[in-house]
Amino acid sequence: MDKGKQIIIGSDHAAFELKEKIKELLTGLGYEVEDVGTHSTASVNYPDFGKKVAGAVSNGIFDRGILLCGTGIGMSMQANRFKGVRAALCSDIFSARLSRQHNDANILVMGGRMVGDILAFELVREWLATPFEGGRHLDRIRSLDDIG
Numbered sequence: 001m002d003k004g005k006q007i008i009i010g011s012d013h014a015a016f017e018l019k020e021k022i023k024e025l026l027t028g029l030g031y032e033v034e035d036v037g038t039h040s041t042a043s044v045n046y047p048d049f050g051k052k053v054a055g056a057v058s059n060g061i062f063d064r065g066i067l068l069c070g071t072g073i074g075m076s077m078q079a080n081r082f083k084g085v086r087a088a089l090c091s092d093i094f095s096a097r098l099s100r101q102h103n104d105a106n107i108l109v110m111g112g113r114m115v116g117d118i119l120a121f122e123l124v125r126e127w128l129a130t131p132f133e134g135g136r137h138l139d140r141i142r143s144l145d146d147i148g
Contacts, residue, residue, distance in 0.1 A: 008056050008065040010036040010049035012075075015068030015112025017041070018120055022066060025121050029128070034062065050078030057106050058082035065107045066124065072111035079107050083145055091115050096123045100130035102137050 007026060011019035016038055026033050036052040038044045046069045053065040057079075067075040072089040079087035087107035088099035091114050099105035108127045110120055 003063060005030055006032045006034065006062055008034040008036060008053050008062040009067070010053040010065070011038060011068035011112065012046035012049060012070070013038055013041050013043050014070035015110070018110070018112040018115075018117065019066075019068050021117055022068075022120060022124055025124060029125075046074045047078045050075045054079035054082040054085045054087065054107065058084050063106065064128075067107055067109045068112050069109075070111060070113045072109045072114060076109045079109065086141070086144065090123055090127065091119075093122060093126050096127040097130050100127055101133045102140075104132040104137070104141050 009019060009023060009026070023033050023035060037049055050067055053067050056062045057065045067079055067087065069075045072091070076087050076089040079085050085107055086103055086105045087109050088095070088103060088105035089109040090096040090099055091111065096108065099108070105127070108124065110123060115123065
C-alpha cells in the first residue's frame with residue numbers, strides 16, 4: 001500500500017472507544033491502520049502508547065499518526081519529545097487545518113473526553129486533507145528541532 005495511505009494510531013484507556021471509531025473512519029477512507037493499542041478500557045499508562053506512535057513517526061516508519069488520551073495533553077507532551085515529531089493537540093477545525101498548513105503536523109492529538117465522535121471525525125478528515133504550505137513556514141519547521 002502507498003505509504004501516504006498508512007497511518008499509526010494509539011490511545012490510552014480514556015480514549016479507547018473513540019480510537020476504535022476513528023479506526024473505522026480511516027479504513028473507510030482507504031487507509032491502512034496500524035493500531036498499537038491500548039486494546040481495552042482497562043487502565044494503562046498513556047506514555048507507553050505515545051512512545052510507540054511518536055517513535056514510528058520519528059523513525060520514518062509512518063508519515064503520520066493519531067494519538068488520543070483523556071484530554072490529549074499528556075499524549076502531546078510525550079509525542080513532542082521525539083525528534084522530527086510535530087504533534088498538534090486539536091479540538092477545533094481551524095486548529096486542525098492550520099496545524100497542517102503552517103506547522104506540517106505529523107501527529108494529530110485529540111482528547112477523548114474533550115471532543116465527541118462527530119467533531120473528532122471532522123478533525124481527522126480536515127487534518128488528513130490539508131497539505132503543508134511550505135514557503136515561509138519551512139524555515140520555522142526546521143528550527144523546531146534546533147534546540148540551541
